[in-house]
Amino acid sequence: MANQPAHKFKIGLITATVWANDxxxxxxxxxxxxxxxxxxxxxxxxxxxxxxxxxxxxERAEIWIGRQINAK
Incomplete structure (x- = not known):
């Protein structure tokens, strides 16, 4: 089974896929x-x-990652 993304953001045809790694x-x-x-x-x-x-x-990916880091 392939790794799953931590989160995805999609606006129109553009997608930001966030990956978590160690x-x-x-x-x-x-x-x-x-x-x-x-x-x-x-x-x-x-x-x-x-x-x-x-x-x-x-920007949405950056905000989401910041929240994940600050939640630790």
Whole structure:
């Protein structure tokens, strides 16, 4: 069984996935898109119109991680 993320934040097509690993956290930021064949894929490349949602997801992840650290 694969590791599960500690938390996810999604705004529009942008997702911030928070991973917990031995006392520290990391965050993957991605954008979902649909291929010509109708399959959903993810990428780490962003269009300028994604940047506000990207920043908001990153901020929410940072706040969530801070709360987890402060709760210890």
């Amino acid at each position: 006392g520290f956290y990391s965050v993957d930021l991605s954008r979902s898109y649909k291929t010509d064949t109708g399959d959903w894929k993810n990428t780490g490349s962003f269009h300028h119109s994604d940047l506000l949602n990207l920043a908001k997801c990153a």
